[in-house]
Amino acid sequence: MAEFIKIYEDKPSETSIKKVVDVLRNGGLVIYPTDTVYGLGCDITNTKALERIAKIKNIKLEKSNFSFICHDLSNLSDYVKQIDTATFKILKRALPGPYTFILPGNNDLPKEFRKKKTVGIRIPDNNIALEIVRMLGNPIVSTSIHDDDEVLEYSTDPELIFEKWQNKVDLVIDGGYGDNVGSTIIDLSGYEPIVVREGKGEIDIF
Numbered sequence: 388m389a390e391f392i393k394i395y396e397d398k399p400s401e402t403s404i405k406k407v408v409d410v411l412r413n414g415g416l417v418i419y420p421t422d423t424v425y426g427l428g429c430d431i432t433n434t435k436a437l438e439r440i441a442k443i444k445n446i447k448l449e450k451s452n453f454s455f456i457c458h459d460l461s462n463l464s465d466y467v468k469q470i471d472t473a474t475f476k477i478l479k480r481a482l483p484g485p486y487t488f489i490l491p492g493n494n495d496l497p498k499e500f501r502k503k504k505t506v507g508i509r510i511p512d513n514n515i516a517l518e519i520v521r522m523l524g525n526p527i528v529s530t531s532i533h534d535d536d537e538v539l540e541y542s543t544d545p546e547l548i549f550e551k552w553q554n555k556v557d558l559v560i561d562g563g564y565g566d567n568v569g570s571t572i573i574d575l576s577g578y579e580p581i582v583v584r585e586g587k588g589e590i591d592i593f
Contacts, residue, residue, distance in 0.1 A: 420562030485587035
């Protein structure tokens with residue numbers, strides 16, 4: 388059964404963040420808050436954990452479209468081909484924020500994702516998520532927590548999320564109520580930015 392811990396976004400406790408990071412380093416799966424919806428994440432460097440998430444989502448790992456949650460733009464060069472100044476300016480303007488940017492992947496991607504031409508990058512405007520990634524030292528691979536409800540697309544109440552997921556994951560963070568609108572997805576892998584999905588992030592900044 389998963390552990391359920393409360394972390395306050397305005398001042399995340401270092402001890403609590405360390406507990407989350409220890410779970411991730413040991414191959415555990417964590418449900419955590421972002422600036423949009425709650426996410427299910429694992430350490431990008433742990434193959435077994437990646438396979439567990441793919442199994443939960445009922446997809447093949449190499450065909451998955453998981454996002455990489457980064458602490459800041461300095462992580463980009465680890466996974467993304469060199470980007471031009473215009474693209475960098477868009478990222479700098481929008482992040483941290485409720486956006487997922489699709490960018491061309493490079494040859495240093497983890498072997499599970501090496502066949503992918505593009506990757507989705509997120510830097511959420513949420514101190515809990517950012518502190519986890521900062522302390523971990525590398526991105527986490529993430530996917531949104533969807534709800535079975537026909538009206539709500541995403542689960543927003545951490546206690547209900549815990550009830551539903553306690554036997555599938557290792558730790559659930561209560562970071563307060565989540566949003567039920569996903570991130571805005573922008574494809575920056577071509578010549579022009581393309582809005583793939585309009586979500587919480589405003590598109591007029593492009």
